[in-house]
Amino acid sequence: MKKFIKTAALLLALALMLAGCVKVDVTDNEEKPGEAVTTETDSATDTETYGASLEELTANTVNGTITLETGETINFELYPDLAPKTVENFVKLANEGFYEGTIFHRVISGFMIQGGGYDADLNAKEADSIVGEFTDNGFTNELPHARGVLSMARTNDPDSASSQFFIMHADAPHLDGLYAAFGKVTDEESLAVVDSIAAAETETVVPGVFEDVPVTPIVIKSVTIDE
DSSP: OHHHHHHHHHHHHHHHHHHTOOOOOSBTTOSSTTOOOOOOOOOOOOOTTTTOOHHHHTSSOEEEEEEETTSOEEEEEEOTTTSHHHHHHHHHHHHTTTTTTEEEEEEETTTEEEEEEEETTOOBOOOOOOOOOSGGGTOOOOOOOOTTEEEEOBOSSTTOOOSOEEEESSOOGGGTTTSOEEEEEOSHHHHHHHHHHHTSOEEOSBTTTBOSEESSOOBEEEEEEOO
């Protein structure tokens, strides 16, 4: 069955590439730590948060939990004053049950774990794109991509983030200002779960399309937001 899924995924990827419409997920120009992305954008500058400190912009929090099918949990907090559109979108998708059955499909130890876009058979789940609330796109967002921080995956288009997110396994300052960081993991037990996911055995299913995929699917049972 797994061989069939890999073959089907390969054929689909080849067809998409021939059609010129492959959508590269996550941090596609900085697959390895130490590389960086530079972008140009005509997006309007967000002036509402200029002048506020990072401490002020992260004082108000929305809390929630990612529960895996194994029963393990990752507790997190989100910062609606720092990245309001990003947090609103994530909360909306979580409350709609969008993330149920999705997987962490890209796992790189010492960098990050990424999920929220595919099911265990690597079928894509689509969601509407949102504006990229990060400094290089004209927004005030100085939250560093440190261990445990949540941030939004995107393509080279600065406003292409939708449902996919990643959690930093280790500090990656080369991402700062280039991706919409919007929250962080809140306790050591949850960070231990991130470490466990990051340590998973991975494989390349389709070169250039599905790489660093856990051999055993790491499935999200639910993402819940505290009332």
